[in-house]
Amino acid sequence: MGRIAGSLFYYCYSINITMLIAIDERSTEPLFRQIASQIRRAIAGGKVQAGQRLPAARELAGSLDVNLHTVLRAFGELRDEGLVEMRRGRGVTVLGRRQQADLRQSARVLASEARRQGLSGAELLRLVKEYL
Amino acid sequence: MNGSGHAARRALLGIVLPVVVIVVALLPLWLFRGRLPQPLATHWNLHGQPNGAMPVMGLVILVTVLAGTAAAGMSVFAWRRNAGRREISVALAAAGFLGGQIAAVNWLTVLANLDAPGWRQAGHLHLPGVLLTVLAGGALAAILAWLGRGLENTAPAITGGMPSAGLAPGARAVWVGRARAGWVLWAVTIGSFALAILTSFRAPVAGVIPCIVGLACLVFTSIRVIADRAGVRIAYGPFGWPVQRVQLADIRQATMLHVEPMAWGGWGHRGSLKIMKRAAIVVRAGEGLRLELTGERTLVITVDGAEQGAGLINDLLAAGR
Numbered sequence: 420m421g422r423i424a425g426s427l428f429y430y431c432y433s434i435n436i437t438m439l440i441a442i443d444e445r446s447t448e449p450l451f452r453q454i455a456s457q458i459r460r461a462i463a464g465g466k467v468q469a470g471q472r473l474p475a476a477r478e479l480a481g482s483l484d485v486n487l488h489t490v491l492r493a494f495g496e497l498r499d500e501g502l503v504e505m506r507r508g509r510g511v512t513v514l515g516r517r518q519q520a521d522l523r524q525s526a527r528v529l530a531s532e533a534r535r536q537g538l539s540g541a542e543l544l545r546l547v548k549e550y551l
Numbered sequence: 552m553n554g555s556g557h558a559a560r561r562a563l564l565g566i567v568l569p570v571v572v573i574v575v576a577l578l579p580l581w582l583f584r585g586r587l588p589q590p591l592a593t594h595w596n597l598h599g600q601p602n603g604a605m606p607v608m609g610l611v612i613l614v615t616v617l618a619g620t621a622a623a624g625m626s627v628f629a630w631r632r633n634a635g636r637r638e639i640s641v642a643l644a645a646a647g648f649l650g651g652q653i654a655a656v657n658w659l660t661v662l663a664n665l666d667a668p669g670w671r672q673a674g675h676l677h678l679p680g681v682l683l684t685v686l687a688g689g690a691l692a693a694i695l696a697w698l699g700r701g702l703e704n705t706a707p708a709i710t711g712g713m714p715s716a717g718l719a720p721g722a723r724a725v726w727v728g729r730a731r732a733g734w735v736l737w738a739v740t741i742g743s744f745a746l747a748i749l750t751s752f753r754a755p756v757a758g759v760i761p762c763i764v765g766l767a768c769l770v771f772t773s774i775r776v777i778a779d780r781a782g783v784r785i786a787y788g789p790f791g792w793p794v795q796r797v798q799l800a801d802i803r804q805a806t807m808l809h810v811e812p813m814a815w816g817g818w819g820h821r822g823s824l825k826i827m828k829r830a831a832i833v834v835r836a837g838e839g840l841r842l843e844l845t846g847e848r849t850l851v852i853t854v855d856g857a858e859q860g861a862g863l864i865n866d867l868l869a870a871g872r
Contacts, residue, residue: 437856439716439863441724474727474777482725482779 436461436471436513442483448531450485454493456527462502462513463521473503473511564643564698565629569622569650572691576618576654579661580611591664592673599675601663614657621650625695627817644696651691655684714807716862720870726863728776728854732834736818740768771819771834776854778864783842785832785852795832797850802868803843805861810839810853824848 438461442453461467476490483490494511497503502520503511533543580587587607594603605613624646659681663674718724743765751758770788777784782799786792815821815831822830824844831851833839840857842850842864854860 437728437854437859439724439726439859441716441718441722443719443722445721474725478727478777479725482777482781483723484780485723 436467436473438467440479440483442485451489451492451496454479454483454485454490455496456524458493458497459500459502459520459524459527462516463524467513469513471513472509473513475510560698561629564695565626568647568695569625572622572625572647572650572654573615573618576614576650576657577611579658580607580614583661583665586666587661587664588667588669588673590670591660592667592670593660595663595675601670601673604670610657610660614653617653618650621646621653625650627813640696643698644692647695648688648692650688652684652688655687659684713804713865714858714862716859716866718863718866718870723780724863724867726776726778726856726860728778728840728856728860730774730776730834730852730854732772732818733836736768736772736834740765740772743768767819774832774834774852774854776840776852776860778860778867780867783852783864797842797844799864799867799871801844802864803845804868805843805864806841807857807861808839808841808851810836810851812836815851824850 438458440454440457442450444450446453448456458467458473473494476494477487480487480490494503494505498505498511500519500523501514502516502523503513505511529547530543533546538546584607590604590606591610592601592603593605593610594601596602625643628642628646664670665674667673716724716726743761747758747761747765750761770793772788774788775786775791777786780799781796782802783797785795785797787794810831810833812818812833812835815833818833818835820830820832824830828846828848830849831839831853833851833853835853837853838855838857839851839853840860842852844850
C-alpha cells in the first residue's frame, strides 16, 4: 500500500520525457552508443529536463528491436557520466546536467571524427592539450 | 461560412441556455423556500398521493446535478465541431428535452408541496401536470434543435504539411511522447476521491460510484504515446494501463493539429472508431497527433512533440511501402 501511494505521489510530479531515438545497424558505432548518444543530445539540447523519466529499458528494447542489455548498457553509460540516475522501482531519471551532457557529446563527436581521420588516441590528446 | 453568426449561436446554445435551464430548474426552490415542508414530497403513487420524501437540500442537490448534466450536455454539443449537422441538432434536442423536463418536474414538485404542513399532506400530482413536463421538455428540445441546425462540421484545418522526422532508410526508431492533464482534471479526480471517502463514512456502498468516477478521471490525467515499427500505443494514467494499440498497417498518414477539448466533446476518450469512425483522446488543450486510419477513420491524440511523432510515423509508413 505504501509503495502504491509512493509511486502515485511520484507520478504526480514526475514527467515522462518526449523524445525520438533512431538507430542504424549499418553504422560502425555500436548500438548502445547510438542510443546513449541520442539521449545525451536530447539532454544537451534542453529538450529533456531534470527529474524527467526515461522510457523503460524493456519498452525501448522492444520498440527498437534490440537486446534489453543493449539499452541497459546505454543507460549505464549515461549513469557513469552522471547524467542520469537509476533507482529501483522508479526507472531512470535525468539529473539535468545539461552543460555536462553538451560537453560530453562534443567530446564524443571529436573522438569519432579523430578516429575517422585515422588519428591515434595519443595524437588526439596531444591535439586537445594544445588548446588547454 | 458566417463565422460570427455561428459564434453567437454557439454562445447562446452553449452558455446562455444551459445557465437558463439550471436557473429555471432551481428557481421554485428559491422562490418558495419558506413555504415548503421539511422534508418535502418528491414521489407520488399512481393515484397521485405522495409516497416518498426528501430533505429540501437533497432536492436542491439532485436538481443541480440533473440540470447541470443536461446543461453540460447542451454546452458540449454546442461547441462540438467534429460532428455533422444532424448529430449536433439531435444531441442538443436530447439534452434540451432532459433539461426542460427536469425544470418542469421540479416546478410541479415544489408547487404540490406549497404551504403543506408535512410531506404526506402535499397536494396531488395530476396527470395534466405530468403531460406538461413532457411538453416543456419537447418545447426546449425543439428550440435547441432549431437553433443548432446550422452548426456543422468546421473542424480546424491541419496545421502544416506532412511532417517527417528524417529517418534514414533502414534505420529503426522509437518515439515516446506524453501529455499531462491540466488542473481541471486533477481537481475532478481529487474531488471524486474526496467525495468517495466522505460518503463512505455514511454508507460504504455509496462511495463506490465517486470512486469509479475518480479512477476513470485518474486514468486520463496523463498518457504516454509510443510510436514504433508496430504502430502506435497509448498507455493511460499512472499505471500505464489500459493500453490502446493502433497497428501501423491501419495508419494511412499522420499530421499535427491543435486540439480544443470542447470541439471534440470535452476531455477523456471521445467518440468511437467503430461507431463514429472518429475518436479523440483528450487530456488537455494544445498540440495533438492526428492519425488518418484505413476505412476513413480518424484518431486524434493530445500529446507533446506531436510533430516529431507524426514525422516518425510517416517515415515508418514510407519505409514499409
